[in-house]
Each structure stands twice: as C-alpha cells, then as structure tokens.
Amino acid sequence: MSDAALISNPNEEWVLPSRGIVGMACLILAEASIFVIFVVAYIFYMGKSLTGPTPKEVLTLPIFTSICLLSSSLTVHAAVSALSRSKRHLCSLWLAATVLLGGIFLAGTAHEWYDLIYNHGLTISTNLFGTTFYSLVGLHATHVLIGLIMLSLALWFSLRGQMTHEHTEKLEVLSLYWHFVDGVWVIVFLVVYVLGR
Amino acid sequence: MMATQTPPNEVYDAGASKPHRPLWLEVLHGWVTTVDHKKIGLMYIGYSLIFLVVAGFEALLMRIQLAIPNNHFVSPQVFNGLFTVHGTTMVFFVGMPILFGFGNYLIPLMIGARDMAFPRLNAFSFWISAFGGLLLYYSYIGGSGLYGAGSAPDVGWFAYAPLTSRVFSPGHSTDYWTLAVLLSGIGTIGTALNIVATTISMRCPGMKMSRLPLLVWLYLVTSCMTFIAVGPLTAAQIMLMLDRYAGSHFFDTQAGGSAVLWMHFFWIFGHPEVYILVLPAFAFANEIIPVFSRKAIFGYPAMVAASVGIGFISMGVWAHHMFTVGLGPGANTFFVLATMIISVPTGIKIFNWLATLWGGKIHFTVSMMFAIGFLFQFLIAGLTGIMLSVAPLDWQLGNSYFVVAHFHYVLVGAILFMLFSAFYYWYPKVTGRMLSERLGKWHFWLFVIGFHLTFDFMHIPGLLGMPRRIYTYEADRGWMIWNMIVSSGAAVQAVATLLFVFNMVWSYFKGAVAGADPWDAWTLEWSTTSPPPSYNFAQTPTVASRRPLWDLKHPEDPDSNYETEQSLPRTRQEENL
Numbered sequence: 001m002s003d004a005a006l007i008s009n010p011n012e013e014w015v016l017p018s019r020g021i022v023g024m025a026c027l028i029l030a031e032a033s034i035f036v037i038f039v040v041a042y043i044f045y046m047g048k049s050l051t052g053p054t055p056k057e058v059l060t061l062p063i064f065t066s067i068c069l070l071s072s073s074l075t076v077h078a079a080v081s082a083l084s085r086s087k088r089h090l091c092s093l094w095l096a097a098t099v100l101l102g103g104i105f106l107a108g109t110a111h112e113w114y115d116l117i118y119n120h121g122l123t124i125s126t127n128l129f130g131t132t133f134y135s136l137v138g139l140h141a142t143h144v145l146i147g148l149i150m151l152s153l154a155l156w157f158s159l160r161g162q163m164t165h166e167h168t169e170k171l172e173v174l175s176l177y178w179h180f181v182d183g184v185w186v187i188v189f190l191v192v193y194v195l196g197r
Numbered sequence: 198m199m200a201t202q203t204p205p206n207e208v209y210d211a212g213a214s215k216p217h218r219p220l221w222l223e224v225l226h227g228w229v230t231t232v233d234h235k236k237i238g239l240m241y242i243g244y245s246l247i248f249l250v251v252a253g254f255e256a257l258l259m260r261i262q263l264a265i266p267n268n269h270f271v272s273p274q275v276f277n278g279l280f281t282v283h284g285t286t287m288v289f290f291v292g293m294p295i296l297f298g299f300g301n302y303l304i305p306l307m308i309g310a311r312d313m314a315f316p317r318l319n320a321f322s323f324w325i326s327a328f329g330g331l332l333l334y335y336s337y338i339g340g341s342g343l344y345g346a347g348s349a350p351d352v353g354w355f356a357y358a359p360l361t362s363r364v365f366s367p368g369h370s371t372d373y374w375t376l377a378v379l380l381s382g383i384g385t386i387g388t389a390l391n392i393v394a395t396t397i398s399m400r401c402p403g404m405k406m407s408r409l410p411l412l413v414w415l416y417l418v419t420s421c422m423t424f425i426a427v428g429p430l431t432a433a434q435i436m437l438m439l440d441r442y443a444g445s446h447f448f449d450t451q452a453g454g455s456a457v458l459w460m461h462f463f464w465i466f467g468h469p470e471v472y473i474l475v476l477p478a479f480a481f482a483n484e485i486i487p488v489f490s491r492k493a494i495f496g497y498p499a500m501v502a503a504s505v506g507i508g509f510i511s512m513g514v515w516a517h518h519m520f521t522v523g524l525g526p527g528a529n530t531f532f533v534l535a536t537m538i539i540s541v542p543t544g545i546k547i548f549n550w551l552a553t554l555w556g557g558k559i560h561f562t563v564s565m566m567f568a569i570g571f572l573f574q575f576l577i578a579g580l581t582g583i584m585l586s587v588a589p590l591d592w593q594l595g596n597s598y599f600v601v602a603h604f605h606y607v608l609v610g611a612i613l614f615m616l617f618s619a620f621y622y623w624y625p626k627v628t629g630r631m632l633s634e635r636l637g638k639w640h641f642w643l644f645v646i647g648f649h650l651t652f653d654f655m656h657i658p659g660l661l662g663m664p665r666r667i668y669t670y671e672a673d674r675g676w677m678i679w680n681m682i683v684s685s686g687a688a689v690q691a692v693a694t695l696l697f698v699f700n701m702v703w704s705y706f707k708g709a710v711a712g713a714d715p716w717d718a719w720t721l722e723w724s725t726t727s728p729p730p731s732y733n734f735a736q737t738p739t740v741a742s743r744r745p746l747w748d749l750k751h752p753e754d755p756d757s758n759y760e761t762e763q764s765l766p767r768t769r770q771e772e773n774l
Contacts, residue, residue, distance in 0.1 A: 019314040019398035026390040026424060033428025034435075037462055041436065041447060050453045125444030128453050135439055135447075 020173040028180045031143070035184055038139055039191055042132040046196050049127035055197045058120040065108030066189055069144070072101035073182045076151070076175045084168045088158065091171075095155040098178070102148045109141050133192065140188050143181045150174055232316035233731055234301050237323050239627070241298025244327055245291045251334075252286035253694065255279045257687055264684035266672040273668045277351035278370075280666055282333065284354030285374065288470065289381040290330040292612065294323075296477040297388045299619060300416045302627070304392060306722035306729060307410045309401025309738040314394035318387050326384030329377040336373035350374035353666065355467060356437075358448030358459040363441050372441060379434045382427045389420035389427075396420075401721075403740040408760070410720045410743070411483035411494060414501050418508045419476040422469050425512060430466035433459065457522060464515035472511040475607060476504060478615035479546060482568055485622050486550050488718045489565035490557030493744060493756070496549040503542035503549075510539045520588045521595040529588045536586035543579060547572065562716075563637030567618035570645055574610030581606065581656070599659025605652050617644070617697065624701070625711030629727040632708060636700040643693035650686025654679050719744035 079094035113134075116122045124134040154171060157163045163171070219227075228236060259279050262270045271279065301319065305312055313319050337349050350370040352361050361371050396409070396417045409417075436447040437459075446452035448459045487494045494500065516524060516532040524532075550572060559565065581603040585591050594600060617640070624632045658676040670676055714723040724746055725734055742748055742756035 014402040016398045016400060019394045022397045023315060023390055023394040026393050026420075027386075029421075030386045030390070030424040030428050033425050034432045037429045037432035037465075038436075041458065044455070044458060045453070048453050124439065125446070128446055131439070131445035131447060131454075135436065135445065139435075 018169055020169055021176065024173045024176045028176065031180065032184075035139070035187070038132075038136045039187060042136050042191055042196065045128040045132050049129045051127045053120050053122050053126070053129070055129055055133070055192070058116055058122055059193060059197050060112075061193050062108055062112060062189075065105045066185065068101045068108075069105040069185055070182055072098045072105075073179050075101060076178050080168065080172050080175050083163065083165065083171055086165045088161065088164065091163070092155065092158040095151060095158055099148060099151050099155055102144060102151065102178075106141060106144055106148065109137065109144075136188060137192065140181070140184055143184070147174075147178050147181050151178065232312075232320045234305050234313045234316065234319060235627075235729065235731070235733075237319050238298045238300075238302030240323055240327075241294045241301060244323075244330070245295035245298060248286050248290040248330060249295070250694075250698075252283050252291060253691065255283040255286070257691060259283065260684040260687040262669065263680050265681065266670050266674075266677055268669050274348075274351065276668045277666075278349030281350050281353055281374070285333060285350070285378065286330070287608070288354065288474075289378055290326075290333065292474045292608070293381065293385055294326055295616060296419075296474065297385070297392075299477065299481070299623075300392055301388070303623070303722060304395055304413055304416060305399065306725070306733055307413050307720050308396065308399060308404050309721050309734060309740065310395065310399040311733050311737075313391045314399055315391050319391050322384040322387030322391065324384075325387070326381050329380030329384065332373050332380065333377035336370045336377075339369070339373070355463050356459075357463075358437075358454075358456040359450055361437060361441070361459075362449060372438070375434050375437055375441075379431060379438075382431045382434070385423055385427050386431075389423035392416055392420040401738050401740060408740060408743045411497065411500055412480040412720075415476045415480035415483065415504050418504045419473050419480075422473050422476075422508050422511065426466045426469035426473060429462050433462035433466070436462075457519075460519050460522065461516070464518045465512075468515040468518065469511045471604075471607065472507055474612055476507070478571070478612040479504070481615045481619040481622070482550060482571060484718075484720065485564055485568050485618055486553050488622075488716050489560045489562060489568070490554050491560070492553055492557040493719075493747075494549070495552035495555075496545075497743065499545055500549055503545040506542035507539060510535060510542070514539060517586055517588075517591070520591040533586055533588050537583060540579060540583055547576060547579075562621065563632070563634055563641055564618045564621035566638070566641045567614050567621065570641070571611055571614040571618065574606060574614060574648075578603065578606035578610055594659060596664055597659040598663045598665055599656050601665045602652050602655035602659055605655070609648060610652060614644075614648075617641075620697075620701075622716070623722075624704070625715045626722055626727045626729070628705055628708075629711055630704055630708035631711050631715060632704045633700050636696060636703070640693050640696045640700060643689055643696065647686045647689030647691075647693055650689060651683050652686075654682045654686070658683075714746070717750075719746045721745055724749070 075094045075097040079091045079098060082088075082090035082094055122130045122133075124130050151174065154163065154174060157167075228240065231237065231240075258271060259276065262268050262276060301313065304310075333350075348368060348370045350356075350373060352366055352371055352374065356371070356374065360366060396413055400409075436445070439445040440447050440449060440454075446454040448454050448456055450456055483494060483500060514532060514535045516528060517536045520529060520532070581599070585594060585600065585603055621632050621637055624630075658679045661675055661679075663670065663674070663676045663680075670680075711727050713726055715727075716723070721734075721738055721740070722729070724738065738745065740748075742760050744756045748755035748757060
C-alpha cells in the first residue's frame, strides 16, 4: 500500500460544521416533535367538542398578522446578510423591523384571544376546541415571545455597536430558530384556520 | 461513588502533604461549578448510582411483599407508590443519566476533543435532571402539600388516563411526578443535543465519520432518537399539567377527551426509550468485546447501519404496548410486523459480536464475562420480545408478570450487565486503579445466579396468569413457589451489588495502579493518563484509522493500510492468531 493512502497529511484542511448550527438543528428537531404532538391532538379532536362554540362560529382568518410574521423571516435574513457584509447600521434596521413585525403578530394573537374569551366565552376549559386551540396557538405564541426576547437582545447589542461581523454566525443561529417559529406558523395556520374551520 | 472519583491527592489521599489539601468546601465548590465533561459525567454516574440503590431497595420491598401469599408487609397504598416510583426512578433517574454520564465522560476522549461542544449547557442539563429526581422524591414528604403527610405518586410509571385526573389522583403527588419527568426530559434533550454537536463538530483531525469509534456512533443514534422520543413525552406532560391545573380536557373522557390518546403519546416516547437505553449498552459491547477478543470489530459498517436501522424502526412500533386496547386488525398487523422487523438489525448485531469473538484470543476478564452474559441474556430477552409482539399471544400475556419478566430481562440482563462490564473496563481510566478481579468474579457469579433465579422464574407466574402490579394474592393460585424463588433471587442480586459497591470503594484505595492503557486497547481515551487531565490531551491527536492506538503501537502494520476507501479490505494475520 502506498503512503499516499495514509490520510495523516498535516496540510489537509480539517473543517467541521459549526457546532452552533448543529446544536440549533437538534433543538429544532426536538421542538418540532413537541409541536407534532400538539398538532396531532388538534386534528384528532377536530369536531369532537361536546359543546360550542365551534371554530366556524368564532375564528376569523388572521391574514394581516400572518403576513407580518412570515415577512419577518425575510427581514431577519436581511439582518444576517447585512451583518455578514459588516453593514452594522443596516443590520440594526432589519433587526428592528423583525422585532416590530413579530410584535405585531403577538399583539394580533393577544387581541384574538381577548375577543374569544370576553366576546365569545371560549376558554381552555370550555370544550375540546378551546383546549386544543389555546394550547397549540399558545405554545406557538410562547415560542414567538422567546424569539422576540432574543431578537430584542440582539437589537440592543447591535444598537450599542457591540455586534460585529464576527458575530454573524451567532445571529444566523438565532435566525434559524426564528425561521423555524415562522415555519411552524404555516402548519398551525393551515391546521387551525383552514382545515379546522 | 462520587467520592471514589475525586482525583486522588486532592481529598482522600492521606499521604498528600497537609498544606496542599483543599478544604471540603472548596472541593464541593469545584464540583458544583464545574463545566468539565469528565466531572459532569461522573456526577451523572454518581447521582444515578445513588438512585439505583434507592430504586433497588424499593424493588426489594416489593419482592418481600410478594414473596408469600396474603402478605401485609407494606400497605396497598405504599405498594402502589413503590412500583410507580421504582419504575420512574429506574428509567428517568438511573438509566438515562448513567448512560449519558458514560457518554459525557467518554465521547470527547474518544474523538480527541478537549470538552463537549457546549460545556455550560452540559452543566445545566445535569443540574436540571438532578433537580427532577429530587422533586420526585420530595413527593414523599411534600406530596399532599397542605392536606397533611406527603405521599408518593401512585399512578404507575406510564400514568394512564383518566387515573391521573384530579378527581382520581387528588393532592400533588402526580404533579411532582409530571414535573420530575418533564425536567428530566429537558435535561435529556440538552445532553443529547450536546452529544450530537460534539460528535459532528469537535472531532480531531482525521476522525472521519467512517472512523468514529462505534460507541460514539451509537451515542449519536441514541441522541437523535432522544429528540424525536422525548419531545412527545414533554408535550404529553404539558397537556397533563394543563388538564390538572387549567381545566383543559385532553384526557378527560367526560368532556369527549380520549384516554387512548395518552397511551399513544406515552408509548411514542416509551418504546423508542427502550432503544435509547439499550443502544448505549450495545455501544459498550462494541468497544469491550473486540478488545478482549484481541480482534477488530467484525462488520463495522453493518453495525452502524444496523444501529441507524434500529433507530428508525423503533419509531414505528409503539402500539405493540397497546394490543389489548383493541386497535383493530389493520393497526395490529402493522405493529406486529414492525416489531418483528426490528429483530433483523438486532440479529445482525448479535451475529457481528459472535463473529468478533470467533477465532479471537478471548481474555476472560470480569468485564468480558459480563459482556458474554449480556450476549446470551439479550438474546433470550429478544426471543420473549418476539413472543409478545404476536398480538394474540399478547392478548393472553399482556399486563402479566411475563411482560415484567421480559422487560427486566432487557433492562437488567442486557443493560445492567453491560453497565457492569463498562464499569470494570473504564474504572481504571477514571480512577487510575484497577477494580479487583477476584471480588469482580464473585460479583459476576453471584449476580448471574441471582439474576436468573429472579427473572427466569418470573416468566412462569406470568404464564400462570399472575397480573403485574397486584398487591398480594391467594395461596391457592399456584404462584407461591415461583414468587418465593423470584424474591430469593432478588436478595442474591442485592448481595452481589453490595459486593460491587465494596469493590469500587476498596479498589479506589487499594487497587493495583492501572497506568494509561491497562487493557492494551485501541481507542483514544487510552492514550492519555489515568485519570485524564482536565484538558484531556496536551496535543490534539490526529488519527488515520478506526484504531488509532493500534497504529501507534504497530507502525509496521497500521490499520490505515486496510481502511482506505479506494481499495477493498485485504485479509491479514490478526494479532496472536
């Protein structure tokens, strides 16, 4: 066997995937399996409520807030790519837009819940629809809230000039989480507002 | 246990000069604040060994209660608490943490890294799991809160609905159970994430995926399964908490909720969990059997493929725990077939281990004896598993002692045996001293006898119709003699375990000094000192094959000549053959 077969060539570059991205991918896998169970429970109990109100009576399509949330995926991506080109002010701007859009979505959910609770009398204990609706949408809203807190922190660091080109990968890891939260909303929207209504 | 692994010279070594001896508080501070993967691994192992003794003691109490008919050694309420807490402890606070402890300790050493990918997450995962374990036992004193004395959770380890609803389980003991399992799940996901990121991103130069030690490969598979299995458990526990505290109706049958849904959610976790526990045991076997056969593992790619195969198939077999529910012929057939198919990759593994032994120069150390015991017992456990996978037979045997005997055969006969084997194999690396082989042989033979007395004979009352979880039974059922044998075997196992604990303590002080590589092994952890320094390797190693230490010791005939991707492997004379 020739020596060329030995790989211990010290000049050969040894590059491994980023641990941050691998770690976030694992977290997303674990979180996805949690969401799958809540979605399965929602679909399983669809139309099985013993009493009203039913989804058809009380739910309205949250089109505007959904557009806000989904477009925040684009803005966070723009923030990452601005940071990778060292355009820090642009990055702050895009981050601020992301936080704003996410905030609008969360406010929309809050308004929807207020309306459901006080005008339609639907709570988590009213019927199976209330049980599965509030837990699934609430679980997603919790994730949006956590994402917003982290994005706000990033915005804070960015505004103070503490976030530089070398933090691109960290911001990218955060953006992966945000993309995941947005992706889950597509599923939740389809299941709760399209399929279930 | 924890004390035995404190680096010598720091605390217990009487010969160490007094002025350098750190205060007890400093040592404690060092352990509590550590982010070193080895110390965290040891804390995982120490913590699970404590719980192993506690949950083993609970098992003994149950066996005393069941040894003779019409016994009233403990009350029925206490008995229900005992089997619930025994099962929960053994799965969540012994099995998972001890296996992740070994993984934590070994994986960075085996891939030539200085620590895990996320050391602080590692510490967080340990402490959150430990807190979960404390919550479970806190239930004994605080379970009923203001109502009065505490009580243990008594809903069984799989906590079927609607028994867990507030109507049937008042007080807080079920909530402590839920929170304990939830927290342990969070810790488990954190550690699994860490193991995957470490394996993918922290390998030393030359450690390609095709050269990973099989132990690391199997931990990678087990960790990926953890994400998919523990997520549903977490979701189900959140639903249960909402049911109990927010008045939701997930498992509330009176409001249209479904008790069967809980069963599905629990077993979507519960069955992969069995494989999450057994794959690390396979991982130990993959390292230990070749070293004591003096041969490279047979069929490395087949082993990896079989492990990944088990990982995938195990996600689709959960409802074989639910045949007695009446799922209908379609679902029953699917889950019968899926369950039987999983024995194919498992069989591949057994044949590969046998082929590794074949023609090898077998060294019967205590570690190897436990590994051989594992091979036979795991085979038998697999065979009763195939019996139970047949739905009609399961209708007959479901919820009987046959099932209890089957899964204890896996958990004790396979996993615990391989854990003992791993202790004898890696103890010298961790402490720098050998475990006594003489005490170890006593430990092995006593444990084998006790194990077979208990778990071979436990199948019989199951076949005779003895249901699991019964508090006591009448004398005329014909179960008496079998229960007596089972209980006496439990006592023998307890004695053997005490011998093992004694061996670990005694050898820490008096054992022969091990040196860096007492077994003449081939993976990277044996290239550093015993115990390894906190930075593991002074220089990052570079590897060129699956057995880097073989290459180092035999530069004239390195493995790397035979593992190149361009050429087919060539045959050659194995060492000592």
